Every structure is written in structure tokens, then in C-alpha cells.
Amino acid sequence: MTIFLIIPLFIGLVIGLAINYLADVLPITRSFSQPACQTCGTIITAKDYLLFRACSQGHRRSARAWITPIVILVISLYVWSLPPKIGYALGMIVVGYFGLVFIIDLEHRLILHPTSIFGAALGLAVGFVKRGFTSSGIAATLFGALGGLAIMLFFYFMGVLFSRIRANKLRAAGQEADDEEALGAGDVILVTVLGLMLGWPVIWFGVLAGILIGGAVSLLLLFWLLITGQYSKKSLMLFIPYGPYFITSAFMIIFFPNLVSKILVP
Numbered sequence: 001m002t003i004f005l006i007i008p009l010f011i012g013l014v015i016g017l018a019i020n021y022l023a024d025v026l027p028i029t030r031s032f033s034q035p036a037c038q039t040c041g042t043i044i045t046a047k048d049y050l051l052f053r054a055c056s057q058g059h060r061r062s063a064r065a066w067i068t069p070i071v072i073l074v075i076s077l078y079v080w081s082l083p084p085k086i087g088y089a090l091g092m093i094v095v096g097y098f099g100l101v102f103i104i105d106l107e108h109r110l111i112l113h114p115t116s117i118f119g120a121a122l123g124l125a126v127g128f129v130k131r132g133f134t135s136s137g138i139a140a141t142l143f144g145a146l147g148g149l150a151i152m153l154f155f156y157f158m159g160v161l162f163s164r165i166r167a168n169k170l171r172a173a174g175q176e177a178d179d180e181e182a183l184g185a186g187d188v189i190l191v192t193v194l195g196l197m198l199g200w201p202v203i204w205f206g207v208l209a210g211i212l213i214g215g216a217v218s219l220l221l222l223f224w225l226l227i228t229g230q231y232s233k234k235s236l237m238l239f240i241p242y243g244p245y246f247i248t249s250a251f252m253i254i255f256f257p258n259l260v261s262k263i264l265v266p
């Protein structure tokens with residue numbers, strides 16, 4: 001029995017390393033290029049890269065390079081022991097996609113279009129496997145995407161309106177207006193993809209939970225910054241990437257359905 005744990009251990013490690021590699025190269029070169037040092041840009045050989053070695057200038061790999069494979073390994077063991085409705089294999093592809101979007105958005109405040117296109121194809125597959133290829137199942141999947149898109153477009157234009165009012169106020173006060181956008185187009189696309197996976201009406205809960213998680217994390221961060229005396233107006237920028245919060249929410253709904261339903265119906 002335990003010998004079979006080699007499978008999720010191996011797959012978890014491979015997916016963790018793949019996320020690392022893609023998160024290192026895609027935001028920089030937009031292609032499957034050779035990995036380079038995140039600090040100085042020196043190309044790292046495949047062997048040195050796989051062995052987590054420092055670059056030739058001595059810059060060490062980031063903490064994320066170590067954390068990612070470990071976290072994905074643990075998730076892989078969990079998904080293996082308690083597979084979701086979509087099964088272990090498809091579940092782990094979803095984990096890989098979530099992990100990659102999570103890290104790139106956190107590090108670069110960016111959701112890349114190629115990952116979104118991959119996500120849309122994956123979302124359709126997840127939707128059809130989860131809710132079936134019947135007319136009602138297909139409708140729930142497609143309306144999930146449409147619903148996610150509509151909810152996010154509403155927030156998006158609210159955000160545009162808000163930043164316009166803010167810019168006008170700044171100008172009226174004689175200050176220079178900044179182009180701070182609360183919600184990016186990437187977030188809108190991401191939630192549309194998550195809508196395919198979660199379906200209608202669960203996507204509603206997904207967005208709401210994402211916003212609540214984001215609010216809770218922001219409050220904790222703010223609290224911590226105030227305590228440690230690091231608070232400044234600039235530190236508010238820390239809270240902006242929404243993608244990781246929506247991903248966390250969708251991850252909980254797909255992989256911890258019992259826990260989520262217990263929270264909903266205590």
C-alpha cells in the first residue's frame with residue numbers, strides 16, 4: 001500500500017519543479033527559455049538549476065524555489081489520499097495551474113494570457129468531468145464562466161470609476177494623479193476561468209470567499225505593519241494582487257468540499 005505513495009510523491013515533486021521553472025521564465029521571456037538567475041540574469045545550466053545551486057555570481061535561489069516543491073508535494077499526498085470529484089490526475093493539473101498563477105501574480109502582479117488560455121481549456125475539462133456532458137451540466141459550466149465574468153466586470157468598472165474620482169480629487173488638491181488600478185483585466189479573466197471550474201452558482205460563493213480571504217489577509221498585514229512600525233502609504237500597495245485570494249478560495253472549494261460545506265451549513 002505505502003509503496004504506491006511513490007506515485008504522488010514523484011508527481012508532486014515534478015509539478016512543484018515545473019511551477020518553479022515556469023514562474024522563473026514565463027514572466028520574463030514569455031517562452032520556455034533557459035532559466036536565468038532572478039537577481040543578475042546569468043543563465044543557469046539545467047543541472048545546476050535542478051540541484052538548486054547558486055548562479056555563477058553566487059546569488060542563491062529564492063525561498064520560493066524551495067517552498068514550492070515542498071508545498072506541492074504535501075498537496076499531492078493529500079489529493080492522492082482524498083481525491084476530489086474530478087480525480088487525482090486532473091486535480092493535480094488544476095493544482096499546477098493554480099500554483100503557477102498564484103506565484104506569478106504575487107511576484108509580478110501579472111496574470112499572463114497564455115496561462116489564462118491554458119486555464120480556460122482546463123476549466124472546460126474540469127467543468128465537464130465534474131458536472132457531466134449533459135445539457136444541464138454544460139449550462140452550469142458555461143453560466144459559471146459568464147457569471148464570473150459579469151461579477152468581475154461589475155467590480156472592474158466600479159474600480160475604474162473609483163480611481164477616476166480619486167485622480168480628480170488628487171488633481172484638485174494639486175497633487176499628481178497615479179494610475180493605480182485596483183483590479184486588473186487579468187483578475188477578470190482568472191475569475192471567468194474559475195467560473196468554468198466551479199460552475200453556476202458556486203462561482204458566486206467563490207468570488208465572495210476570495211474577497212473575504214483577501215480582506216482578512218489585508219487586515220492581518222496592516223496590523224502587522226502597524227505593530228512593527230513599517231506602515232507607510234506605500235505599503236498599502238502590498239494588498240493589491242487579488243488573484244492569489246481567488247485561487248485560494250477556488251482551491252478550498254474543489255479540494256476541501258466537506259470543510260467548505262460545513263462552514264456554509266454549520
Ligand SMILES: [Zn+2]
Nearest residue numbers: 037040055059
Ligand atoms: Zn546571479
